Amino acid sequence: MRKQIAAANWKMNLTYQQGEELLDAILKENIELKEHQQAVFAVPFPYLIMAQTRLGNKKNYAAAAQNCSDQPAGAYTGEVSAEMLRSINIRYCVLGHSERREYFSEHNQSLAAKTQRCLERGITPIFCCGEPLSIREVDAQESFVEAQLKESLFHFSPEDISKIVIAYEPIWAIGTGKTASAQQAQEMHACIRGLLKAKYGQVADSIPILYGGSVKAGNAVELFSCPDVDGGLVGGASLVAADFLTIMRALK
Numbered sequence: 001m002r003k004q005i006a007a008a009n010w011k012m013n014l015t016y017q018q019g020e021e022l023l024d025a026i027l028k029e030n031i032e033l034k035e036h037q038q039a040v041f042a043v044p045f046p047y048l049i050m051a052q053t054r055l056g057n058k059k060n061y062a063a064a065a066q067n068c069s070d071q072p073a074g075a076y077t078g079e080v081s082a083e084m085l086r087s088i089n090i091r092y093c094v095l096g097h098s099e100r101r102e103y104f105s106e107h108n109q110s111l112a113a114k115t116q117r118c119l120e121r122g123i124t125p126i127f128c129c130g131e132p133l134s135i136r137e138v139d140a141q142e143s144f145v146e147a148q149l150k151e152s153l154f155h156f157s158p159e160d161i162s163k164i165v166i167a168y169e170p171i172w173a174i175g176t177g178k179t180a181s182a183q184q185a186q187e188m189h190a191c192i193r194g195l196l197k198a199k200y201g202q203v204a205d206s207i208p209i210l211y212g213g214s215v216k217a218g219n220a221v222e223l224f225s226c227p228d229v230d231g232g233l234v235g236g237a238s239l240v241a242a243d244f245l246t247i248m249r250a251l252k
């Protein structure tokens, strides 16, 4: 079975101590994940070693970065490289979140470079794509997401693409409490898998496609039960232990 992933995105929330408490509360429940299931925690950079230390020896739990540099190393003050992440054993990195695209001018070309940096270091990119409301309103979401994927990912080899996780996050549903319906999510996930299949063939069947956008304890089962939805990238609800635990339990 394809990997199913519950990915927490803490964004720029929680103090270090609150982060410790949240992870401890989640780990205390000791949810035994199945072989194909994964819980991933994208935490702020200063918390990565703490998270890695807590999660590191727990099977199918992993810490993730929320971003990395598009450059390999050098005079880039304030940046963090994929090599640095790898040197502390980080295996996942969220790339191209819509907040980074909007507030930090990330674009498809720089995201292609960031994806390359991660792949070179054996870090799985969780590559975010998704349309704003203005695009959804004119029913152009499929071509919008297709351009994001083509410009950032479709030059990679089938071997490289098989190491990527995609997160479809309609921007109008992020942090708004307005979730895509299960049908809307499934339609877009099927479209993304179709694009991957047209370009890469069978490998498309093994690529996890996560849904993100107001995933909550109350809607995770319905969303995750869609055939092409392989879990979620979760913002707000990942900050509450009980909610994220419910979301983890909703994985197929």
Ligand code: PEP
Residues within 6 Å of the ligand: 009, 011, 097, 169, 173, 174, 175, 176, 177, 212, 213, 214, 215, 233, 234, 235, 236, 237
């Ligand atoms: C996100 O951070 O990627 C996200 C989808 O946020 P929220 O779950 O709060 O909508």
